[in-house]
Amino acid sequence: QKEVEQDPGPLSVPEGxxxxxxxxxxxxxxxxxxxxxxxxxxxxxxxxxxYSSGNKEDGRFTAQVDKSSKYISLxxxxxxxxxxxxxxxxxxxxxxxxxxxxxxxQVVVTP
Amino acid sequence: xxxxxxxxxHQVTQMGQEVILRCVPISNHLYFxxxxxxxxxxxxxxxxxxxxxxxxxxxxxxxxxxxERPDGSNFTLKIRSTKLEDxxxxxxxxxxxxxxxxxxxxxxxTRLSIL
Numbered sequence: 001q002k003e004v005e006q007d008p009g010p011l012s013v014p015e016g017x018x019x020x021x022x023x024x025x026x027x028x029x030x031x032x033x034x035x036x037x038x039x040x041x042x043x044x045x046x047x048x049x050x051y052s053s054g055n056k057e058d059g060r061f062t063a064q065v066d067k068s069s070k071y072i073s074l075x076x077x078x079x080x081x082x083x084x085x086x087x088x089x090x091x092x093x094x095x096x097x098x099x100x101x102x103x104x105x106q107v108v109v110t111p
Numbered sequence: 112x113x114x115x116x117x118x119x120x121h122q123v124t125q126m127g128q129e130v131i132l133r134c135v136p137i138s139n140h141l142y143f144x145x146x147x148x149x150x151x152x153x154x155x156x157x158x159x160x161x162x163x164x165x166x167x168x169x170x171x172x173x174x175x176x177x178x179e180r181p182d183g184s185n186f187t188l189k190i191r192s193t194k195l196e197d198x199x200x201x202x203x204x205x206x207x208x209x210x211x212x213x214x215x216x217x218x219x220x221t222r223l224s225i226l
Contacts, residue, residue: 034214043115043202043217044154051212088154095213096142096206098156098167 003027006089006102015111019076023089023102026070030091030100033065035074038086038104047087048074051095079109113137115218117203123224124193132188132221134203143186144204144215145178147171154202160186161208190223198225 006023013019021035032051036044048063050056050072056063064073072091076083089102116135124130136143145157159166160178177189186205190197200222204215 043219046214049212049214101154103153
C-alpha cells in the first residue's frame with residue numbers, strides 16, 4: 001500500500017465552482033499536513049499547513065484533517081482560472097521531518 | 112516575501128561527470144532539504160541537514176551524493192558521477208527552527224539533464 005495516495009486527475013471545473021481535493025495515507029505517525037500548489041516548471045508553493053486533526057481556513061482555501069480516517073482535504077471556493085495548477089498533499093511525522101508527497105492532482109479551471 | 116533561490120535553473124551534463132546544484136535558503140531558516148522529482152513521478156525526499164550535519168537521508172541518497180553548507184548562505188548538492196537515471200528536477204527547501212508553524216518552503220528547482 002502506498003504511504004500517501006492522491007488521485008492524479010485531471011479535475012476540470014468551471015470558474016466559480018468549489019474545487020475539492022483529497023489524500024489518504026497509511027502511516028498513523030503523520031501529524032503535520034500540508035498542501036502545496038505547483039505550476040508547470042516551478043517549485044511547490046505552500047498553501048496550507050495543519051497540525052493534527054481539524055479545519056483551517058485561509059481566504060478561499062480550507063484544509064481539513066481527519067486523522068481517525070487518515071484522510072485530508074483541500075477545498076478551494078470561488079475557483080479562478082489562475083487556480084489551474086497541480087496540487088500536492090504532503091505530510092510528515094515531525095515538524096522538521098521529511099515530507100512524504102502525494103502524486104499531485106492536476107486542476108483545470110475553465111472560464 | 113523571502114524565498115529559496117536555486118541555481119542554475121537548468122543543468123545539462125554528460126553521464127559520469129560531477130555536478131553541483133546550488134541553493135540559497137531563506138536567511139533565518141536553519142533546516143535544509145533536497146528533494147527530487149523525476150518527470151511524471153512524485154516529489155521524493157533525498158536528505159535533510161541541520162547544524163552542519165545530515166539529519167536524515169533516503170535510500171536514494173547513496174555514496175554518489177553529498178551535501179555541504181560551504182558558507183553562511185549557500186547549501187549545495189553534489190552528485191559525484193552522474194547516471195542517466197539522475198535526470199530529474201531537484202528542489203531545495205528550508206524551514207525555520209523554533210516554536211510554532213515550521214513548514215518547508217521550496218525553491219523553483221534545477222532541472223538536471225544527463226546525456
